[in-house]
Amino acid sequence: MPKYAQIVMGPAGSGKSTYCSNIVRHCEALKRRVFVINLDPAAEVFDYPVLADIRELVSVEDVMEDESLRFGPNGGLVFCMEYLSSNFDWLEEQLDNVLEDDYVLFDCPGQIELYTHIPVMRQLVERLETSWNFRLCGVFLMDSQFLIEGAKFVSGILTALAAMVNLEIPHVNIMSKLDLLSKQSRKELDRYLEPDLQDILDTDMPSGSTAFQKLNSALATMINDYSLVKFVGLDPTDEESLNEALMQIDNAMQYGEDLEPKDTLEELEPEEIQNDYGL
Numbered sequence: 281m282p283k284y285a286q287i288v289m290g291p292a293g294s295g296k297s298t299y300c301s302n303i304v305r306h307c308e309a310l311k312r313r314v315f316v317i318n319l320d321p322a323a324e325v326f327d328y329p330v331l332a333d334i335r336e337l338v339s340v341e342d343v344m345e346d347e348s349l350r351f352g353p354n355g356g357l358v359f360c361m362e363y364l365s366s367n368f369d370w371l372e373e374q375l376d377n378v379l380e381d382d383y384v385l386f387d388c389p390g391q392i393e394l395y396t397h398i399p400v401m402r403q404l405v406e407r408l409e410t411s412w413n414f415r416l417c418g419v420f421l422m423d424s425q426f427l428i429e430g431a432k433f434v435s436g437i438l439t440a441l442a443a444m445v446n447l448e449i450p451h452v453n454i455m456s457k458l459d460l461l462s463k464q465s466r467k468e469l470d471r472y473l474e475p476d477l478q479d480i481l482d483t484d485m486p487s488g489s490t491a492f493q494k495l496n497s498a499l500a501t502m503i504n505d506y507s508l509v510k511f512v513g514l515d516p517t518d519e520e521s522l523n524e525a526l527m528q529i530d531n532a533m534q535y536g537e538d539l540e541p542k543d544t545l546e547e548l549e550p551e552e553i554q555n556d557y558g559l
């Protein structure tokens with residue numbers, strides 16, 4: 281039987297750590313066991329209990345204080361993540377208490393270079409899948425306030441695609457912080473959750489330069505043809521949206537398919553089964 285993990289990614293401040301603590305709270309109510317591992321060596325605040333914290337192995341603060349290394353914050357973060365990849369034994373030890381069927385959230389740093397050309401996240405994914413028997417789903421959060429507009433939307437989905445093509449694992453995009461959207465943006469939300477990119481570009485960016493119009497159009501065709509990008513909206517004030525996100529992620533990594541019935545549904549109250557699994 282495998283173990284399961286979400287690799288929680290997304291730009292700085294997109295809501296990764298808040299998402300992890302909301303999922304922990306939501307799963308407690310469902311009587312589901314979830315662990316969180318902080319993999320952000322620059323993390324300052326999070327309010328979930330951790331199974332492991334990379335800062336016990338190495339932290340950006342320590343690296344920046346080291347006179348011989350002389351790194352700034354970004355170089356320091358890359359150094360820390362490379363240090364992790366040379367010390368996967370440490371992570372393996374931390375995962376000792378994770379049993380078959382257990383579920384782990386990895387709260388990752390936001391720097392996009394970790395998902396484009398620096399190999400550490402790819403190496404981590406390979407180690408989790410092939411040596412430690414995990415089934416994985418990449419969960420990519422993006423702040424809705426930076427998405428509801430043509431040009432921002434195109435940049436946002438290219439960032440998500442970079443992580444998707446680099447890691448090659450099942451992938452769910454989450455549009456976070458819906459509670460902060462204006463009334464006007466909320467009205468437009470559906471157009472962005474299941475986007476027709478060409479339509480968005482035609483409406484929002486009708487008069488760009490011809491060269492960029494061609495490029496955008498080619499991107500739109502590729503993304504539409506392969507159904508590459510859609511989003512689950514997340515509003516932390518709406519428990520149903522958390523439930524929807526969790527179900528999509530569970531489906532993506534086939535969580536629950538191998539579980540014995542007693543481990544899942546029988547432990548739940550009848551109303552919970554009705555509400556949370558739509559049975």
Ligand SMILES: Nc1nc2c(ncn2[C@@H]2O[C@H](COP(=O)(O)OP(=O)(O)OP(=O)(O)O)[C@@H](O)[C@H]2O)c(=O)[nH]1
Nearest residue numbers: 291292293294295296297298299390456457460516
């Ligand atoms: N209103 C609202 N605020 C949110 C939501 N999610 C996160 N925030 C706030 O946004 C800020 C950043 O959230 P974090 O969860 O720390 O984001 P992060 O992606 O972990 O950030 P880094 O680890 O620094 O990359 C915090 O002030 C959160 O309280 C949300 O869904 N709604």
Ligand SMILES: [Mg+2]
Nearest residue numbers: 296297320323
């Ligand atoms: Mg964080």
